[in-house]
Amino acid sequence: MGTGSIRHPQSMFHVKHPRRYNGVMDTPIKTLSIQQLEDCVKNAGLPKFRAGQILSWIYHKNVSSFQEMTNLPQAARDQFDASFPIYMPTIVDKQTSFDGSRKYLLELNDGALVETVGLPSPDGRLTVCVSSQSGCAMACAFCATGKAGLTRSLVPGEFIDQIHVVQDDYDERVTNVVVMGQGEPFANYDATLAALRIMNHPKLLNIGARHITVSTCGLIKGINTFADEPEQFTLAISLHAAHQEVRDKLMPRLASQPLKDLRRALVSYTEKTGRRFSFEYALMKNQNDSEDDLNALIAYCRGLLCHVNLIPLNNIDDSPIKPASSNQLKHWESQLQSKGIAASIRASRGSDIAAACGQLAYKRQNN
Ligand code: SAH
Numbered sequence: 001m002g003t004g005s006i007r008h009p010q011s012m013f014h015v016k017h018p019r020r021y022n023g024v025m026d027t028p029i030k031t032l033s034i035q036q037l038e039d040c041v042k043n044a045g046l047p048k049f050r051a052g053q054i055l056s057w058i059y060h061k062n063v064s065s066f067q068e069m070t071n072l073p074q075a076a077r078d079q080f081d082a083s084f085p086i087y088m089p090t091i092v093d094k095q096t097s098f099d100g101s102r103k104y105l106l107e108l109n110d111g112a113l114v115e116t117v118g119l120p121s122p123d124g125r126l127t128v129c130v131s132s133q134s135g136c137a138m139a140c141a142f143c144a145t146g147k148a149g150l151t152r153s154l155v156p157g158e159f160i161d162q163i164h165v166v167q168d169d170y171d172e173r174v175t176n177v178v179v180m181g182q183g184e185p186f187a188n189y190d191a192t193l194a195a196l197r198i199m200n201h202p203k204l205l206n207i208g209a210r211h212i213t214v215s216t217c218g219l220i221k222g223i224n225t226f227a228d229e230p231e232q233f234t235l236a237i238s239l240h241a242a243h244q245e246v247r248d249k250l251m252p253r254l255a256s257q258p259l260k261d262l263r264r265a266l267v268s269y270t271e272k273t274g275r276r277f278s279f280e281y282a283l284m285k286n287q288n289d290s291e292d293d294l295n296a297l298i299a300y301c302r303g304l305l306c307h308v309n310l311i312p313l314n315n316i317d318d319s320p321i322k323p324a325s326s327n328q329l330k331h332w333e334s335q336l337q338s339k340g341i342a343a344s345i346r347a348s349r350g351s352d353i354a355a356a357c358g359q360l361a362y363k364r365q366n367n
Pocket of ligand 1: 143179180181182183184185215218237238280311312316
């Protein structure tokens with residue numbers, strides 16, 4: 001790790017006790033979906049439009065206390081203040097890349113840590129790479145996040161907090177979101193979807209559904225449920241191998257979700273939604289980059305409405321898994337394309353700050 005790299009001090013992984021008020025356990029407001037917040041407002045005896053006001057203060061104006069919600073009656077402010085704490089993250093570290101991307105280490109109210117990345121584009125887009133969990137339980141062999149295990153899943157508002165951090169720091173509106181940070185979003189499905197709806201809501205963050213991408217390691221139940229959601233959110237699958245035994249080695253926790261079942265779920269996803277999805281394939285030297293691996297990928301993609309993103313692996317210190325050469329990436333790209341499979345090499349972003357950490361995939365969204 002270079003100087004200034006983000007460390008994850010163990011001492012910060014403590015869980016503070018939730019605040020109690022009058023003996024009643026508080027509900028941090030950011031744990032709620034839009035629907036749940038509307039229900040709380042109703043239960044408090046307030047008209048429905050108050051829920052819209054509260055949501056707007058929290059997720060549009062990003063306030064940290066009910067007392068700032070000046071269009072709410074004072075009694076309602078006091079009532080909510082008493083039992084719905086509003087937690088804000090703290091930026092504990094920030095690194096800026098030569099290419100303009102910025103990586104933040106955020107500490108949440110209980111000390112859990114997450115990383116977030118801001119990725120500006122020359123065409124004016126500002127993409128945020130959002131984490132869905134602090135840490136990750138999937139233990140993929142090539143991923144640094146997996147090495148430390150899972151701390152906890154994030155609640156909906158903690159996804160949105162990450163967007164606000166980037167928006168405020170760049171002083172620009174966020175146009176795109178990729179849920180490609182730490183964690184497995186489909187292992188935290190309900191909170192992820194609740195967060196996506198807050199991002200997408202026209203009166204809240206107003207980010208178009210097609211500009212919001214969720215990346216999964218391939219949890220089939222999540223893919224099936226996602227296909228039934230009404231919004232046109234974009235799906236990406238971290239494939240990394242089209243041979244079962246290679247994938248089992250690289251992504252051991254996925255062994256119970258075989259490639260053939262994954263493929264069936266993806267066929268059904270496209271039948272239901274009519275939408276294309278992408279595969280992420282990080283080329284790793286002597287792991288998943290042989291001609292045999294390439295042919296397996298070609299066979300796997302044939303007949304699927306997919307785009308293959310070939311990714312240069314971020315080197316992780318102490319890992320025996322190394323990136324394949326850039327010539328190898330180009331070879332794979334041209335071979336896939338010559339077989340009629342849409343493929344591109346995804347430009348690595350923030351490679352210098354990624355090198356200091358190796359935890360996040362610094363990638364540009366291609367939609
Ligand atoms: N759990 C989700 C999302 C988080 S990981 C998923 O697996 O898709 C985001 C992406 O970064 C995934 O495609 C993941 O495979 C990739 N990734 C992990 N470690 C990497 C590394 N060292 N180099 C490049 N990409 C990596």
